[in-house]
Amino acid sequence: MRGSAEGGQVGSPQLMRRLNTQRVLDHVWNGEPVTASELIRETGLTRATVLALCRELADQGWLGVLENSRRAGAYTKGRPALRYAFRRDACHVIGVDAGQHRISASVADLGGREIGQGERAFEPGRFDPDRQSGQERRKEVLTAIDAALDDAGLTSGDVGAVVLGVPAPVDAEGRSPVGLNRFWGQSNPDLVTLGAERGWECVVENDANLAALAELDNGAAEADSSFAALLSGERFGAGLVLRGELLRQPRGGAGELGMLELVDGVESPEALGHWARHHAREALASGGTGALAEYGQDEVQAEHVFGAARDGDPLALDIVDRLADRLARICVVLAGLLDLDRIVLSGAVAPALSGLVEAARAKFAEYLYAPWLDITVSELGADAVRTGAVRCAVEQVHARALQGDHVSSLLARGVLRA
Amino acid sequence: MRGSAEGGQVGSPQLMRRLNTQRVLDHVWNGEPVTASELIRETGLTRATVLALCRELADQGWLGVLENSRRAGAYTKGRPALRYAFRRDACHVIGVDAGQHRISASVADLGGREIGQGERAFEPGRFDPDRQSGQERRKEVLTAIDAALDDAGLTSGDVGAVVLGVPAPVDAEGRSPVGLNRFWGQSNPDLVTLGAERGWECVVENDANLAALAELDNGAAEADSSFAALLSGERFGAGLVLRGELLRQPRGGAGELGMLELVDGVESPEALGHWARHHAREALASGGTGALAEYGQDEVQAEHVFGAARDGDPLALDIVDRLADRLARICVVLAGLLDLDRIVLSGAVAPALSGLVEAARAKFAEYLYAPWLDITVSELGADAVRTGAVRCAVEQVHARALQGDHVSSLLARGVLRA
DNA sequence: GGGCCTAAATATAGACGTTGAATTAAGAGA
DNA sequence: TCTCTTAATTCAACGTCTATATTTAGGCCC
Known part of the structure; x- marks a missing residue:
């Protein structure tokens, strides 16, 4: 009955083995193929141990063994090393x-x-x-x-x-x-x-x-850094990453932005699309002219505003400026309270917003001294x-x-x- | 040279030993005296192992051995167990x-x-x-x-x-x-x-x-819960505990409340004392009467306001009400964004503020639906x-x-x- | 093609800490 | 004093890692 029952073994060498297995797996997970020598260097374990662990992981299907060692470029003397590659297709x-x-x-x-x-x-x-x-x-x-x-x-x-x-x-x-x-x-x-x-x-x-x-995976932020992904859909939502880790609360309310109702010059958690539309209609209703007037007060959409702004339409630019101020204020609240390194504006419309973000950066500096803060647009767009x-x-x-x-x-x- | 150099031993049984030592130390740290049997139950280790670990910790000075076993009350059959007690005076x-x-x-x-x-x-x-x-x-x-x-x-x-x-x-x-x-x-x-x-x-x-x-140590909050300690000194500052862990940012800016300048009805990170004084002087300057008038416009202090409010002075009560609104809004921002379980008002003046906090609770409910949130006054006062x-x-x-x-x-x- | 060189893989012995069972110890009650 | 109960101690077995020695695999040179 020794070494079999799964209740026991709490502090035994078997546990050490599992820990080391996990360590090696973490090292190779979704990384480039590695040789045992590299793992020895990185883990501090002995060659014999590392090889045993790799064999185990290969048996379990997580690692593939590439016999064609001696990677291109690396000069080569001595016996060629086995290379182990993470199997992305394991599942x-x-x-x-x-x-x-x-x-x-x-x-x-x-x-x-x-x-x-x-x-x-x-x-x-x-x-x-x-x-x-x-x-x-x-x-x-x-x-x-x-x-x-x-x-x-x-x-x-x-x-x-x-x-x-x-x-x-x-x-x-x-x-x-x-x-x-x-x-x-x-x-x-x-x-x-x-x-x-x-x-x-x-x-x-x-x-x-x-x-x-x-964004975390995209390498936009360094490991251990803190940022907010500000998702601009119908309403704003934020994903908060603090010291490299996503904040998840048991009730799920972390990053909810209902409290923006109390923020001066923001007034609601409605996102950029909503406000772009709102301001455009308001302006047209009170006799505004320019490119946006073509669409008609009831038809004008957020994309029209951003497009017209890119083309230099004064009314659209004015609206973008107001949105930038809103965005800047939101950034102040988030970055001020949490000492963030970065705020990434995300969502389907994000790719069209580089001008808006640039304006927001300038306004941000007026409200809060935090020159380290990076306000950027996500590269991921709608995806x-x-x-x-x-x-x-x-x-x-x-x-x-x-x-x-x-x-x-x-x-x-x-x-x-x- | 075996088992000596400190570079080696990365995955050896020795490491297992250290992990287990740490585990036992964590269990006894600042806790009640324990018997080996209790540790066996809690750690899952074997008696032989636990006793060896305890002996080791005792040798290092972290544990004392209480020979007087058979604690009061516990009915007793069999050989009395040794009890190990954390040595609070180790340093x-x-x-x-x-x-x-x-x-x-x-x-x-x-x-x-x-x-x-x-x-x-x-x-x-x-x-x-x-x-x-x-x-x-x-x-x-x-x-x-x-x-x-x-x-x-x-x-x-x-x-x-x-x-x-x-x-x-x-x-x-x-x-x-x-x-x-x-x-x-x-x-x-x-x-x-x-x-x-x-x-x-x-x-x-x-x-x-x-x-x-x-507050975390005081057991005010359950382990793994999230809260803010709102310290009301000259200016507000917040200590943010998320999922049982204090948020510390590399630049140290987590919980800084400069961004309150952008919050409607708060306008500045000045704390309660400042605003109590401010409102009182303003009221007296414009002809306010009541208990506070005794102190004179230039002499009236925050404590006077809180004292008068306890005695039912209308002007003071009005001021406290305004402070409560401010506090409630701050709580909305913090709790809304971070989904907190609790906000503890701390600082030297805190003990005098139970009425204010009660009012703030009511106002909070008007701004944000978060009935789980506990707004309380610290028991620790100035300490x-x-x-x-x-x-x-x-x-x-x-x-x-x-x-x-x-x-x-x-x-x-x-x-x-x- | 045979020796030489290098570096990787394998084999073997040694050390250590844990387990688990057997043994001994310490009290309480009959 | 004997028995009962629970703790502590002891010890062999086991598994893993380290460390060293040995074998293997491929270039390179003659």
Whole structure:
């Protein structure tokens, strides 16, 4: 009965082994192929140990062994080293941006490379949450996922984890509050239970949080730095990354911006699109002229404003200036309180906003002394949330990689710390 | 040369041993005496192992062995168990609240029990930072510390760690920005270097952060919960505890409230005392009457306002109401953005503010739906910062307890994670 | 093609800490 | 004094890592 029962072994050499396995896995995870010598250098372990660990990970399917050693360029003397490569295709993940007007799903490998897409879009323009029941929405999400799987040529069984991003706060159990805001419950009709139907590990997460994860992965910010991903959809939402770690609160309310109602010159958590439209209509109603007048007071949209501003239309420029002030004030609140290094403006409209951000930077400096703060536009455009969902799903797989191993249960029991 | 060089041993059984030692130490740290059986239950280790670890910790001086086993009450059959008790007197720490008007130092044991005090106070009323040079201030701090040591009957050599709380942001190196705010540089004239003169481990920390640590230790909040300690001195400062951990940013700006200038109905980071005075003088200047009029427009102080409000004076009550609104708005910003469980109002005046907080609670509910939020007054009164400094110093000792051991260097090298 | 060189992989012995079971110890009650 | 119960101690077995010695794999040179 020695070394078998899974309750025991708390402090035994076996545990050491698992810790080292995890360490090596972490090192190679989604990295370039490595030789044992490199791992020896990085982990401080002995050659014999490292090789044993690599063999173990290879047996488990996480590592592939590349016999063709002696990488190009590296000068070569002595016996060529084996090279171990992380197997990005060990399993696949699904990331979904389940927005209000559009659900887009993608299948990706463990390196985050998309290999399949699926999409469901609803009528553009105004969205009436009451027109879509929870059941319908769940079906739409599944349809998008299935389309993505189909596109990738994979099946349910290849899926290691699913992450769904929704425009609502999400608590630790994956649920969103109902009743407070009719959009919230509608956005997340118990989507966590959706994975169970297919036997998937399923996580629901707030969209701004996922956008933040995407930026984190994108290397926009240095490790250990702090930033906010400000997602400008219908309403603003922020994903807060503090010291390299996404802040997730049990109730899911971190980064909610309802409090902007109390901020001078901001007045509401409505996002840039809303205000661009609002200011344009207001201006046209009171006799404003210029490029925007072409669209008519009731038809003018946010994109028209940003387009006209790029072309130098004075009215549009004035509106952009007012939006920049709003944005700057939001940045002051976030960066001032949390001492951020960076604020990334994200969302579908983001790519069109470089001028706005530039103006916001200047205004920010008037309100707060924080010359280190970088206000930038996300490079990810409309894909930010989905990209973040994929990254989050990969993390899920990573975290569970050695599950069934003993460490995991020890971590769960708090025997080991983090 | 086996098992000796300190570079090696990365993944060996020796490391396992150190991890387990740390685990047992964490369990007993500042807790009640325990028997080996209890540790066996809590750690999952074997009796033989636990006893070996306890013996080791006892040899190192962290644990004392209480032969008088068979604790009162516990019914007793069989051989009485040895009991091991954490030695709170293994060494002592110094916590200092280096405020603008008052420097108070205390010597405490590792249980946080104060056993010596020292204090330096400057003229009450207006404080002119230019009147005190950095050198003078350093001397004052040392004087307070020496007085506390003297009071405790201890000497320099008994000191395991020193923590100094200052009313200024403090960066990772213990320094405060100079130039931006004349009070900041003045409050922290390179106090980190002060420990070196006496051979002490010395840490400088922001006062609100220390107040937050004090609340954390005080058990006011459950482990893993999130709260802000709102320190109301000359200006507001907040210590942010997120998921049970104090947020410390490299530049030290977390919890700085300069951004309150942009919050509607708050307008500045000046704290309650300032505004109480301000409103009272304003009211008296425009002919206000009542209890406050006795003091005269130029003499009336914040305490007068709070006192009069307790006695039901209408003018004072009106002022308190306005302060409560301000406080409520600040709470909305903090709790709304970070999804806090609790906000603790701290500082010397806090004990007098229970009425104000009650009013603030009601107003808060008008601004934000967050019925779970607890707005309370600290029980620690004027001692919060010093208490937090002591706690922080104890943590320093705890973190370094097994230093010289191999784990520490491994943690430093990133071989182990947190 | 055979020797030489280098660096990687493998094999083997040694050390250490943990487990788990057997043994001894310390009190309380009959 | 004997028995009962629970703790502490002892010891062999085991697993993992380290450290050293040995083998292997490929260039390079003659």
